[in-house]
Amino acid sequence: xxxxxxxxVLLLLLAxxxxxxxxxxxxxxxxxxxxxxxxxxxxxxxxxMFSAAEGAPxxxxxxxxxxxxxxxxxxxxxxxxxxxxxxxxADQAAAEAAATQLSALRIISSVQLGLDVVGLExxxxxxxVTTGDGKSHTLxxxxxxxxxxGYYATLDGGPVQIVDKQGLDALLPxxxxxxxxxxxxxxxxxxxxxxSQPSPTP
Numbered sequence: 001x002x003x004x005x006x007x008x009v010l011l012l013l014l015a016x017x018x019x020x021x022x023x024x025x026x027x028x029x030x031x032x033x034x035x036x037x038x039x040x041x042x043x044x045x046x047x048x049m050f051s052a053a054e055g056a057p058x059x060x061x062x063x064x065x066x067x068x069x070x071x072x073x074x075x076x077x078x079x080x081x082x083x084x085x086x087x088x089x090a091d092q093a094a095a096e097a098a099a100t101q102l103s104a105l106r107i108i109s110s111v112q113l114g115l116d117v118v119g120l121e122x123x124x125x126x127x128x129v130t131t132g133d134g135k136s137h138t139l140x141x142x143x144x145x146x147x148x149x150g151y152y153a154t155l156d157g158g159p160v161q162i163v164d165k166q167g168l169d170a171l172l173p174x175x176x177x178x179x180x181x182x183x184x185x186x187x188x189x190x191x192x193x194x195x196s197q198p199s200p201t202p
Contacts, residue, residue, distance in 0.1 A: 049105040055132020057099045062175050063126045070178045094179035101170045108150045108162040118152035119143030
């Protein structure tokens with residue numbers, strides 16, 4: 001016959017096992033709710049940040065957190081020119097590459113996180129884009145994700161999204177290295193040097 005004390009020990013043991021199971025299950029749920037997840041039904045890998053229907057960018061301005069900025073725009077003839085940090089001719093290949101990169105910028109996922117958590121309360125970069133149909137969009141860029149696959153960003157004050165890191169990494173350096181057109185260097189020919197020498201006196 002089982003003693004009463006043995007039943008008490010068995011009941012306590014069962015209660016302990018049940019509590020441990022409950023506690024582990026609760027921790028798993030809490031961890032899952034704290035982990036950012038993509039929006040259900042969103043095909044993040046194929047979603048572009050800017051709609052192709054609005055046309056290619058015609059004006060791009062990038063400003064960093066220090067206030068330093070660069071701006072390129074198409075002129076009346078369709079050529080790229082620099083408007084900031086100083087007016088001048090732009091390197092057409094570099095400017096066109098920036099516009100193409102911006103048009104191809106992809107959204108990886110949307111997340112539900114506070115702006116202060118992801119560096120968007122005071123953005124690291126602000127990109128203002130004017131598209132071919134005249135619409136203007138503001139893309140605020142915050143911190144990199146923990147696994148460094150993208151940047152947290154918001155478009156026109158919308159929800160926090162993770163944007164392709166490779167695409168932004170090709171654009172952001174333009175602030176420090178504006179795409180100025182190469183200045184042609186003068187080539188001194190041997191003939192010019194020879195004719196500039198004084199004739200020997202007899």
